[in-house]
Amino acid sequence: MATSDPTGRVSVDPPAAGGSGRAGGERGRAYRGGGASPRPCPLSAPGVGHRLPHARPAGQPGAGPPPAGRDGRATLHPHRPPAPQPSSDLSGVSPRRGDPLHRPGGDDPRDRAGNRLRRSGALAGTVRPLSDLPGGEGEVRKERGTVHGISFPGRGAWRGGFVGLVVLSLLVACAPSATSTVEATLTPVPLAAGERLRVVATTTIVGDVVARVGGEAIQLTVLLQPGEDPHSYHPRPSDLTALAEAHVLFVNGLGLEAFLDETLRNVGGDRPVVSVSEGITPRRHPRNPDQPDPHVWFDVRNVIVWVDNIETALSALDPAHADLYAANAAAYREALEALDAWIAEQVATVPEENRKLVTNHPAFGYFADRYGFEQIGTVYPVSPSAEPSAQDIARLEEAIRQYGVPAIFTENTVNPALAEQIAEDTGVALVPLYTGSLGGPGSGVESYVDLMRYDVTAIVEALRGGGTGGGQGE
Template identity: 55%
Template sequence: MIRPHQRIGVYLGRVVMILALIGAMWMAGCASPEHTARPPESAASPGARQEALPTLTPVTLAEGQRLRVVASTSIIGDVVAHVGDGLVELTVLMGPGQDPHGYEPTAKDIAAISEAHVIFINGLGLEEGLERTIKAAADRGQPVIAVSTGVPAREMHLSGQEGTGRPDPHTWFDPNNVILWVNNIEGALSALDPVHASEYAANAEVYRQQLRELDAYIREQVARIPPERRKLVADHLVLGYFAARYGFEVIGAVIPGFSTVAEPSASDLARLTALVHEAGVPTIFVGRTMNPRMTQVLAEEVGARVLPLYTGALGEPGSGAEDYISMMRTNVDTIVEGLSHP
C-alpha cells in the first residue's frame, strides 16, 4: 500500500522530470542573443502601462487606398475587423492557435509592421517577443495603440496571497474591457482616416451592443454554477479578469504567473496540489496553445479532470471559436460544464 507521503514523493518526482524536460526545451529555444536581450520599456512598449492614447494625425490616402493596419493577436485582429469592416487593410501577426507570450516575429511580420499606418497591440507585457520590433516602429514615429489603454489593470493574485504589483495582460476575459478596446480602436481609426469616421463609429456601436449581449450571456450561464464551486485553476494566471467580473475565486495556476514562458518550481506545484485538494476543485483548465502534460499530472494527483479553453488566440475555422464572441461563449460553456457538478 502506498502511503500518502510516498504518493506525494512519486508525484514530485514526476514533476521534477517534466520540469527538466521543459527546461531543456526552453534553453534550446532561447540560446540565441535575440531571445535573451530585452529593450528598455517606453510608453509604446508592450511591457509599459500606457496611460493615454497618442495624438494622431490624419493619413493622406490616395483614392481607393485603405489604411494599412497591423494587429498583434488574432483576438485583437477580430475586434479591429469589426470596427474597420472593409475600410482597412488588416494584417494579423499571430494567427489562430498561436501563443502571444512566446511568439517571435517573422521577416514578413517585420515588413508588415514597417509599412503600417497604425499598429494595435494588447500592451501590459503580453507580446513579449514583439517588444523590440514594436519599440523600433514607435521610434520611427509609427502610431502604436495599446488597446488595453484605460482598462483598470489587475495585479497578479493567488488565493490567500498579496498582489505582486505586476499587471495582468489578459484583459479580454471581461467583455466590458473589450468595449474599451473598441473605443480605442474607433478613436484611432477615425483620427487617422476622418473621411470614414462616421462609418467607424457606426460599426463600433453595433459591436459594442454585441459585447453587452455577450456579458449578459456569461452572467446567465455562470448562474448555473453553485457559488461554492466557482473556483478556478488553470495552466497559468489567465482568468483573473473573468473571475473578478463574474464572481469566481482563482485558487492558483500550474505556472504561477501571467506568462506561459515562465516555469513553476517543484515547491510551486506542491503548494498548488495542496490548495486544489483543500478547495475540492473538480476541473483544471488548460489553454489550447499550451502543452497539457504538467496540468494532466496535477489533475491525476488531485483526482480532477482537464478541460481545454481558448485563451490567448482564437480557434481555427470550424472550431466554434473563430471570433472573439464565439470564443468566449465556448469558454464559458466549458467552464460551466467543468464546475457545475463535483
C-alpha cells in the first residue's frame, strides 16, 4: 500500500515474502568506515568465499547435467547433499497459482532434514559504506511503478537543498578470512519504534529476491525500472537520494553494475553494500576470459545462494526480525528447489539434439550449463553495447544454418532490430525472453519465479517444435 509521511514522501510497502538457507565455506573479510582495505579490488572481481559446485560438460568429473536418462528425465547435480526431492508441482511456486510464496513468521524454521536453519553465511564483496547526504525537509518521491510492492524512484524526484553529484566508493574486500563477513562488518542498525530497515537493490531481479526474504520488515527501493538494462543504466538524482538514505544496498556483483564504479565512487559513510552473488563460482565470459559472467540467476541454485546471503545480511542489520527473515528465506528456498526440479522436467521433453541456443548476448551460460543446452552463438558477442562486426554476423548466420537452429531468443532489455535482421536472413523465428529485468505491472512476469517459468516455457516450446514461446516480452 502506498502511504505518505508528513514530509510528503511517497513510499510503498513491500510484500510479506518467503525464502532461505545458509551460505557456507570460507568467508571474505570486508572493511568498514573510512579506512582502506589492505587489498582493494573492483566490484567486478569474482567472489572469494565458498564456491558452489559448478556444472561442467557432461562426462567430466564434477560434471553438470548429463543427458536425459532412460525415463526421459534430465538429471541435475544438487548444490548440497541430497535431500528428499521437492515436488515438481509448481502450484505453490508462482504467486499467480494460488499458493503465495510469502510465508512470514514461523517459530523455529527447519530444513527438510529437521535441522534448524542458521542465520549466518559468507558475504564477501561488501564495500565501504555510503555517507549521509545533507538535505532539507520536504522531499517528494514520485512513484513510477511497482513490482510486488517494491518502490521505484521517479525520474523527476529530487530533494530540496541537495546539490551536486553523489558518488559511492565501492572497494571490495578480497582477502579471505575465517570470520563471517556479516559478523565482521554488518552491525545492527538502531531503528526507532515502528521504523523499518531502508533497503536499496540495484536490479528488479535482485529486488524481488530481497523482497521475498525481507517481507514487511523492510522498506525496499529498486534502482532500475522494469525493462531497463543494467549494462546501459545511468543513475538518476532520485536514485542517489534513495542510496543516501539507505541502511544497506544489495547488488548482483560480478561486474553487472558497472555504473556503480564510476557514478557512485567517492561517498563515504556507513551504508554497506552487499553482493548477493558472494559464494558463487562465476563462469568466465566467452570473449573476455578475465571477466566473470554476472548472469548467475539463470541457474536457480545460484539464487538460493542469494537467499542465504540476503537473509544473513538482513538478520545482522535487523536482528529483531531475524526469525521472520529466516522463515521467509526457508519458504522461498523450498519454492526455488521446486522450480529447479520443474525446469529439469520441462527440458527433458526437448530432444537432446535440439537443445541449442542462439541468444541476443551471452546471458545464458549458467542456464546452458545447469540444464544441458549448447550455446551456438549470440547476436552481440560481447555485450549489447558493443556492435558486432560484419564477420561476426556472417559467422552467426552460418552457424544457425549449419545446426538447424529454429529460433533466435531475444531479450526484453535489448533492442531486437539486429536479431530481426538475422532471423529474416536465415528464416528462423524470433522468441522474446525476459533476461536482465522483470516485466512491469500486469505483464505476468513480475517475479523471479515468473521470469524463469516464462523463459523455460518459451525455450522448450520453440525447440521441441511446439510454437514460438510464451508470449511477447516487454
